Amino acid sequence: MTVQDGASLEAQDLTRVYRRGSEEIRALDGVSLQIKHGEFVAFMGPSGSGKTTLVNLLGCLDNPSSGKLTLAGRNIFGNGKPLGERQLTRIRREIFGYIFQNFYLIPTLTVRENVALPLAFYRKPGVEGEVERLLGMLGMAHRMNHLPAQISGGEMQRVAIARALVNRPEILLADEPTGNLDTKRSGEIGEVLQDLNQNAGLTIIMVTHNPGLGRLAGRLIEMRDGRAYENQ
Ligand SMILES: Nc1ncnc2c1ncn2[C@@H]1O[C@H](COP(=O)(O)OP(=O)(O)OP(=O)(O)O)[C@@H](O)[C@H]1O
Ligand SMILES: [Mg+2]
Numbered sequence: 716m717t718v719q720d721g722a723s724l725e726a727q728d729l730t731r732v733y734r735r736g737s738e739e740i741r742a743l744d745g746v747s748l749q750i751k752h753g754e755f756v757a758f759m760g761p762s763g764s765g766k767t768t769l770v771n772l773l774g775c776l777d778n779p780s781s782g783k784l785t786l787a788g789r790n791i792f793g794n795g796k797p798l799g800e801r802q803l804t805r806i807r808r809e810i811f812g813y814i815f816q817n818f819y820l821i822p823t824l825t826v827r828e829n830v831a832l833p834l835a836f837y838r839k840p841g842v843e844g845e846v847e848r849l850l851g852m853l854g855m856a857h858r859m860n861h862l863p864a865q866i867s868g869g870e871m872q873r874v875a876i877a878r879a880l881v882n883r884p885e886i887l888l889a890d891e892p893t894g895n896l897d898t899k900r901s902g903e904i905g906e907v908l909q910d911l912n913q914n915a916g917l918t919i920i921m922v923t924h925n926p927g928l929g930r931l932a933g934r935l936i937e938m939r940d941g942r943a944y945e946n947q
Pocket of ligand 2: 766767768
């Protein structure tokens with residue numbers, strides 16, 4: 716499964732309401748936007764404004780309460796029959812790579828094993844040697860046999876990036892990829908992401924509270940109260 720050149724994610728009037736007992740929280744309030752192949756988009760905005768909710772929907776990790784989402788013209792949500800869980804799983808494995816603020820490395824696996832983990836579930840043809848190549852590219856070649864507890868926070872995030880890239884995704888979803896890192900390490904991760912976007916053509920959808928990181932993206936979208944605002 717691949718997404719063709721120029722293809723895009725298109726959200727139309729996406730709404731997500733969470734229910735907590737009798738309380739309803741309208742976390743996303745009608746967001747429409749298009750993200751083209753090869754773009755680097757940053758979402759910024761206050762805590763609770765709906766950034767994670769939105770990118771989880773764009774990454775096909777959650778279902779909207781209403782609205783539509785298409786990926787390369789293919790219906791994901793809200794156009795008649797919803798995609799089945801098996802098809803969604805395929806899209807998540809084959810199209811997307813995900814990076815989260817808390818890394819989610821497996822503590823009992825080495826750096827190399829953590830990066831190779833997605834290959835146990837799905838292996839894109841031609842990814843032989845990719846684990847070592849990515850760890851080398853990210854400056855982690857000398858840490859391959861370490862456990863997560865034996866490396867720094869910035870290094871853990873590099874491992875998480877390598878793991879997200881091991882199946883050569885077309886779209887990288889990064890929710891506060893440097894949220895747990897100091898300024899210097901954040902800058903380094905920012906450079907890695909910018910390089911992947913500019914030189915490997917990876918589409919990047921990133922959430923960040925860091926204005927410096929936001930500026931690296933070619934496109935900045937501001938979230939407020941569940942809505943998306945953009946200077947055109
Ligand atoms: N699973 C959930 N159940 C109920 N409410 C939720 C859930 N997830 C998020 N919310 C609420 O939805 C709103 C948007 O949350 P979201 O996590 O999208 O914000 P965010 O912009 O990512 O914030 P932050 O910058 O703190 O990560 C918040 O009011 C939050 O409390
Ligand atoms: Mg969030």
